[in-house]
Amino acid sequence: MAYVARATTKGGRDGRAVLEDGKLALAMALPKDMGGSGEGHNPEQLFALGWSSCFGQAILLLAKKHGLDGSAAKVTCAIEIDKDATSFALKADIAVSIPGADKAKVKALADDAHQICPYSKATRNNIPVTLSVV
Incomplete structure (x- = not known):
């Protein structure tokens, strides 16, 4: 541990x-x-704060591999709660930006970060997640 x-x-x-x-x-x-x-x-705010921070750390860890400056990255995580047929459900939108960087490289970095981020791993196949580059 x-x-x-x-x-x-x-x-x-x-x-x-x-x-x-x-x-x-x-x-x-x-x-x-x-x-x-x-x-x-509220819990959704705290979840968004935690996930954006954790995802940002994954970006920092992997950026050099993609030839990018991870220290310039900004990660925004939006957590939405809505009512479904039986109860409430969450969904997430994660947006990554690195000013001046090639968007295809940033997308590849974000995809890799999504594979190793503990929040991403914990929610995989449990809630809808949209990953974008802005």
Whole structure:
């Protein structure tokens, strides 16, 4: 095991989430779009932050192999939650940009990063993911 993050939430989407070490505690709130106050954070926001950061690290790791400057990369992850026939479901849109870089090279890099990113691996074949270069 390389690392464990442990968080506890009381009150669900309208509660409080705290990391075990106490260094981060967030008020949680149902988004306004879902009938809530929107006066806090929500799991989809945290998922988007984590995935974009993790994907960005995969880009940094693989960029040299593709002849690109990974430090110039920007990764945007959008997480959408919607109701399906029986419950709620997630989908993700990941956009990668490297200013001035050849888009075909960036696409190949993004495809490779999607293969090794732990968030991408965890969600593979579980939620729809759109990967694009902007």
